[in-house]
Amino acid sequence: MRAYLDPILALVWKDILLELRTKDIVVSVLVFSLLVIVVFNFAIEPSPANVGIVAPGVLWIAYIFGGVLGLTRSFGLERDSGNLRGLMLSPVSRDAIFFGKMLANFLFMMLVELMVFPVFAVLFNLPLWQPELLPIAMLATLGISTIGTLFSAMAVSTRAREVMLPLLFLPAAVPIIIAAVETTGLVLREQELTDLAAWLPLMAAFDAVFLVVCPVAFHFVVED
Amino acid sequence: MPRSSRGDKQKMAQSPSQLPPAIAARGLHKSYGRAGVLRGLDLDVPWGEVVIVLGSNGSGKTTLMRVLTTLTRPDNGSVLIGGLDPHKLGRQVRSQIGVVTHDPLLYDDLTGYENLRFVTRMFGLDRADERIEVAAERLGLSARLHQRVGTLSHGLKKRFTIARALLHDPKILLMDEPESGLDQESQTTLDTLIRDPATSFRSVLITTHSPERAAAVGDRVAILAKGLIAHTEPIGRDTDPDAIRRLYAEHTGPGQ
Numbered sequence: 001m002r003a004y005l006d007p008i009l010a011l012v013w014k015d016i017l018l019e020l021r022t023k024d025i026v027v028s029v030l031v032f033s034l035l036v037i038v039v040f041n042f043a044i045e046p047s048p049a050n051v052g053i054v055a056p057g058v059l060w061i062a063y064i065f066g067g068v069l070g071l072t073r074s075f076g077l078e079r080d081s082g083n084l085r086g087l088m089l090s091p092v093s094r095d096a097i098f099f100g101k102m103l104a105n106f107l108f109m110m111l112v113e114l115m116v117f118p119v120f121a122v123l124f125n126l127p128l129w130q131p132e133l134l135p136i137a138m139l140a141t142l143g144i145s146t147i148g149t150l151f152s153a154m155a156v157s158t159r160a161r162e163v164m165l166p167l168l169f170l171p172a173a174v175p176i177i178i179a180a181v182e183t184t185g186l187v188l189r190e191q192e193l194t195d196l197a198a199w200l201p202l203m204a205a206f207d208a209v210f211l212v213v214c215p216v217a218f219h220f221v222v223e224d
Numbered sequence: 225m226p227r228s229s230r231g232d233k234q235k236m237a238q239s240p241s242q243l244p245p246a247i248a249a250r251g252l253h254k255s256y257g258r259a260g261v262l263r264g265l266d267l268d269v270p271w272g273e274v275v276i277v278l279g280s281n282g283s284g285k286t287t288l289m290r291v292l293t294t295l296t297r298p299d300n301g302s303v304l305i306g307g308l309d310p311h312k313l314g315r316q317v318r319s320q321i322g323v324v325t326h327d328p329l330l331y332d333d334l335t336g337y338e339n340l341r342f343v344t345r346m347f348g349l350d351r352a353d354e355r356i357e358v359a360a361e362r363l364g365l366s367a368r369l370h371q372r373v374g375t376l377s378h379g380l381k382k383r384f385t386i387a388r389a390l391l392h393d394p395k396i397l398l399m400d401e402p403e404s405g406l407d408q409e410s411q412t413t414l415d416t417l418i419r420d421p422a423t424s425f426r427s428v429l430i431t432t433h434s435p436e437r438a439a440a441v442g443d444r445v446a447i448l449a450k451g452l453i454a455h456t457e458p459i460g461r462d463t464d465p466d467a468i469r470r471l472y473a474e475h476t477g478p479g480q
Contacts, residue, residue, distance in 0.1 A: 003348055010345035014331070014338075021333040082327025086388075088295055089329070090346040091319035223297065 007092040011100025012107070018077065021209045026107050033066035033116045041123040048125075052189035055124045056181045060118060064144065064177060067109050068166050071148040073115040074105050075156040083157070084222070094222060095215035098149060102214075105152075106145040113137050132196070139203040140180035146210040147172050153221045179203045244307055246271045246396050246427035247292060252301035261287040262298065263451035269396075274418055274428040276438040276459075278472055279448035282309035285431035286326070288448070289400045293323050306395060319347065324402045328381045329388060333373030336365060336384050339373060340391060347392045359387040363413060374437060378405040397442040403437050415441050430450050435468035446471070449476040 044050065070119055078084040078101075087097050121128045124207040148169050155165040170177075183199045186192075245268035254262040261284045267274045279285045285416060290302060294317055294380045303310055306334060310317040330339045337356060344352035360366045382383040382405045389397065397418070403411055418428055418441045430446075432438060438445050438459065446456040452474035455475040459468065 006348055007346050012341060014342045018331060018333050082329055083331060085327060086329035089293060089318055089323050091315045092346060
């Protein structure tokens with residue numbers, strides 16, 4: 001088990017170290033997400049009547065489209081100086097490489113989400129402390145980073161990878177995005193949290209499917 | 225004389241000549257679209273020998289290297305690396321081979337030490353710091369270990385790439401034009417490493433288009449032309465590069 005986990009943790013350590021040096025992913029995703037929230041805030045003028053309806057969509061648009069930027073960069077930096085080949089030459093299974101990259105993407109996306117949420121809450125006059133959103137964000141981000149990592153690896157070999165990634169990723173991520181928007185809406189509208197019981201298992205089920213299918217598909221993506 | 229004849233080989237319980245080859249490729253075919261790059265290539269690399277695959281641009285050297293390093297599956301034919309099928313036992317094969325490619329396989333924003341440390345973790349190696357120290361010392365990189373790779377010259381990056389390939393003390397070294405970007409001093413260091421008596425059982429396959437490099441380190445030259453090994457011949461360190469050049473022209477024809 002440790003032999004399997006070590007390379008995964010090594011990849012995460014390497015990606016965190018690179019991010020601390022370059023700040024490429026977190027800064028670009030953070031700036032993009034904040035811009036989306038600010039622009040929507042001016043465009044829709046949130047009021048107590050509409051905030052519960054529009055705010056969940058705005059929040060997840062900011063997270064998802066910002067996340068696409070980070071996902072593009074994720075395998076881009078591996079491809080740039082042939083490092084993807086370096087990873088493939090390591091005596092570790094392809095799925096360990098997949099999980100290492102996926103875990104790093106998950107951590108970066110969660111970090112940005114945690115940084116963006118307070119700004120969102122202030123601009124849309126919502127309570128800052130909403131612990132019910134944490135499991136929703138974690139489940140949604142897990143699914144998004146899992147499927148996003150696969151499509152990032154797929155798109156990085158194509159000529160127009162910045163265009164290709166959202167084209168591949170967004171349709172596949174739709175079930176998770178819908179569930180995330182619906183559950184976030186329930187929390188922000190302060191509706192009965194028992195309604196969450198219908199959505200959270202659905203998200204967990206999609207996550208489970210993605211976690212099984214994506215590492216297997218990754219083998220075929222990186223094989224020549 | 226081939227390096228395998230040196231006395232220290234006698235330490236081996238079994239003579240290298242009695243063992244199956246370190247690399248055995250049979251009938252390798254690989255095409256990209258309609259273009260056949262490898263067309264039934266056969267190649268043996270015995271244990272302890274330095275085999276130079278000499279070929280011009282586009283002769284299939286890099287594709288051959290990709291197949292041998294488990295990165296590309298051949299369309300047809302078989303390969304055994306250290307007696308193992310790389311496409312069934314890829315992880316075991318990758319733990320036995322050290323690879324030097326055209327690409328540096330290094331992260332520019334990490335230091336040399338961090339890059340090598342990452343490799344030791346991916347390979348699950350113990351005594352990581354000791355290994356890094358030894359590899360850096362052998363390649364003259366000790367003073368550069370804590371410098372970001374992106375700030376290094378191409379030649380120094382190449383030396384780090386070679387250090388990266390040697391960290392896990394591989395039994396088989398596969399080097400795709402390792403001399404490119406190296407100055408004379410670095411080439412001499414590389415030659416010393418390749419011919420290190422302490423690793424005399426190690427097999428080395430080098431692809432190059434330089435007869436001088438073949439003469440400097442090779443025990444055997446294999447001429448690659450049109451996706452096939454056209455000829456193999458033992459050579460020695462005193463072989464004249466012009467003789468290799470003539471041999472090459474003889475087996476590939478003019479214009480290759």
